Amino acid sequence: MSETILGMSGIVKSYADGEEQRCVLDHVNLSVGAGELVAVVGPSGSGKSTLLNIAGMMLSPDEGDVAICGRAVSHLPQRAWTKLRREQIGFIFQNHQLLPYLTAEEQLTVMLGADRTATRELFGELGIANVATKHPAQLSGGERQRVAIARAFATNARLILADEPTASLDSERGRQVVQMIRQEAHQRNKAAVMVTHDQRVLDLVDRVFRMEDGKLIAV
Amino acid sequence: MxxxxxxxxxxxxxxxxxxxxxxxxxxxxxxxxxxxxxxxxxxxSGIETMDASAFVLGKDSEKLITVSSLTDAQYKKLQDEYGSRQTPLDIQRAYLQKASSDKKIDVTYFGIDPAGFLAPKTYAGTGLSAGKGEVILDDAFQDKGIKLGDTVEDSSSGVKLKVVGFTKDKMYGHVSVAYVSVDTFDAMGERGNPMYQKAVHAVAISGRLAAHVKGTESYTKAQIVEALPGYxxxxxxxxxxxxxxxxxxxxxxxxxxxxxxxxxxxxxxxxxxxxxxxxxxxxxxxxxxxxxxxxxxxxxxxxxxxxxxxxxxxxxxxxxxxxxxxxxxxxxxxxxxxxxxxxxxxxxxxxxxxxxxxxx
Structure with missing residues (x-):
């Protein structure tokens, strides 16, 4: 097996639900290697988002360990988490989440300190070179999501985490978006985890997991 | 950023x-x-713009030059002590009017020694001469239609005053200042009030204070300004x-x-x-x-x-x-x-x- 980029083992996370403790993640293990695109599916509230938040260094697990590129990270302080998110992880959110007051290329250059020439090149690859100087409000839904994808690829992070990246797109554009993530993972040897509801794109991913009652089951 | x-x-x-x-x-x-x-x-501003650093007033004057008075003996001692570093100052609120009109205008007379250091700088006309019957006005009087060379009249005494100069930025208690010589000041007082007692109100000192003269109080310029009514x-x-x-x-x-x-x-x-x-x-x-x-x-x-x-x-x-x-x-x-x-x-x-x- 290739190099492991994301390693999660024995992850437990529970929330207070009224007076009871509800276990959202019950000893979950997930390991994603370089050059691999993994999808996590499951009903709403099954813990997919919590899993992604823990993998993305935004939430700490109650138990278990997270390792990124072979380095254990869950015990590090908050400040280090922020730095790790910037350097090691590329995020793709539902509804693009671009900053409205920055142009497409500034989302990468100003926010992440990406090189301008490299940004233009990346935009060319994703077919959005013509929108580089436009603000998000002037872009179509598909263009916005592709700018958001470019942002996730810009720092050359080895791990890409996508939260419902096709949610606001039609099926054709949704497929294109997943293909871009798949291509990035395969060609640049990155690991990608995608949480999705969209059954139509599952043929593009390498492995599919189903989240049910706090357990992660390979499909 | x-x-x-x-x-x-x-x-x-x-x-x-x-x-x-x-x-x-x-x-x-x-x-x-x-x-x-x-x-x-x-x-x-009438006080503030003076070249004085301190003032010597009579006892119990509550830092007010208008109510202060110095006895002849005290004034003589101050003159001996300070020489040219002292000069007398009398202040009196009154009214004046244009020769041709009955309309009274508020004024504060500053009675000074024309040769002393309180003589105001004029931007139009000349300074006061040693004689009587001359006045230098703050330029606010120009807005009231008084011109250089005009004759104004002190309302209570009827003493005629010739406008020989204008100076800027001289007010005292919201009222514009008119500079007259101490002699003119006393002449107006005597004509207006038979009971008038000729006495120097206060003495302005330039430079450092020297020995204390009995029966007087000395204050800095800032103390005098602070004590002005309403200030x-x-x-x-x-x-x-x-x-x-x-x-x-x-x-x-x-x-x-x-x-x-x-x-x-x-x-x-x-x-x-x-x-x-x-x-x-x-x-x-x-x-x-x-x-x-x-x-x-x-x-x-x-x-x-x-x-x-x-x-x-x-x-x-x-x-x-x-x-x-x-x-x-x-x-x-x-x-x-x-x-x-x-x-x-x-x-x-x-x-x-x-x-x-x-x-x-």
Missing amino acids: RLAWKELTYNWKKYLLVEIIVILMMFMVLFLSGLVSGLGRAVS KAEQMTITMVEWLLMAITAVIIGVFFFVINMQKEQEFGVMKAIGTSTAKVSCTIVSQVFLIAALGAAIACGLATAMSAALPASMPFYLVPAQVAVVLVAFVAVSILSSLASVARVARIDPAKVIGGDFQ
């Missing part, structure tokens, strides 16, 4: 409104500042309003930004999620507040300066650069302090909410 500026310019309509409010309120603050100094000068009360009231308004404006900016930033929680969450440090996010907020406050202060300062130049001379409005600078710097500082409320809130935003659509 770059991010802060980009957001300000992108949402320029929203921030322009905030800026306009800041400019108007700061303009009001500076207007009050100008009024404080202007009114202060209207009360005290302290006016200054305190308006200064308090000025600083209160400044603080309120700064807090209003803080509140505006608090509300604006509350609406941007999702954006801040995303920024944090993609690895922007809380320090950088806070810096963005603080620099936005700084830009709005500093720009507003600068524009308001420009407007106030322009207005100061446009106002007529009789308006008690005077901007003191040092006082303006202090209030503007304090304003920017308090604005930044009030922006810390926004910073504290934004620092607590949890980036984990971005995933899973909690922000939608």
Whole structure:
């Protein structure tokens, strides 16, 4: 097996639900290697988002360990988490989440300190070179999501985490978006985890997991 | 800073409104500042602009030159002690009128020695000569239609005075000053009141105070100005309003930004999620507040300066650069302090909410 980029083992996370403790993640293990695109599916509230938040260094697990590129990270302080998110992880959110007051290329250059020439090149690859100087409000839904994808690829992070990246797109554009993530993972040897509801794109991913009652089951 | 500026310019309509409010309120603050100094000068400029460092008054005069009087013996001793470093000063509120008119005009007579150091600088006409019957007026009398060479009449005594010169910026207790020689002053007193007792009110001293003369009290110029009727009360009231308004404006900016930033929680969450440090996010907020406050202060300062130049001379409005600078710097500082409320809130935003659509 290739190099492991994301390693999660024995992850437990529970929330207070009224007076009871509800276990959202019950000893979950997930390991994603370089050059691999993994999808996590499951009903709403099954813990997919919590899993992604823990993998993305935004939430700490109650138990278990997270390792990124072979380095254990869950015990590090908050400040280090922020730095790790910037350097090691590329995020793709539902509804693009671009900053409205920055142009497409500034989302990468100003926010992440990406090189301008490299940004233009990346935009060319994703077919959005013509929108580089436009603000998000002037872009179509598909263009916005592709700018958001470019942002996730810009720092050359080895791990890409996508939260419902096709949610606001039609099926054709949704497929294109997943293909871009798949291509990035395969060609640049990155690991990608995608949480999705969209059954139509599952043929593009390498492995599919189903989240049910706090357990992660390979499909 | 770059991010802060980009957001300000992108949402320029929203921030322009905030800026306009800041400019108007700061303009009001500076207007009050100008009024404080202007009114202060209207009360005290006659004393303030004197080359004297201290005054010697009679005992029990409560620091008021108008009610003070020195005995001949005391005055003689002071003359011996100080030589040319002393000069007499009499002050009397009265009325005068143009020769051709019955209309009385408020005036404060300063009786001085034309050869002493209290003789005012004139910008038109000459100084007082040693003789009687001459007067130098503050230029506010020009607005009342009195010209150089005219003859005015002291209302109570009927003594005629020839206007030999005009001087600037000389007021005492909101009333413009007229300089006459001590002899003229006494002549008016004797003609107006048969019981008049000729005595020097006070003596102005230039330089350091020497030995104390029995039965007299000496005060610095600042003490004399402070004790002028109405001076302290006016200054305190308006200064308090000025600083209160400044603080309120700064807090209003803080509140505006608090509300604006509350609406941007999702954006801040995303920024944090993609690895922007809380320090950088806070810096963005603080620099936005700084830009709005500093720009507003600068524009308001420009407007106030322009207005100061446009106002007529009789308006008690005077901007003191040092006082303006202090209030503007304090304003920017308090604005930044009030922006810390926004910073504290934004620092607590949890980036984990971005995933899973909690922000939608």
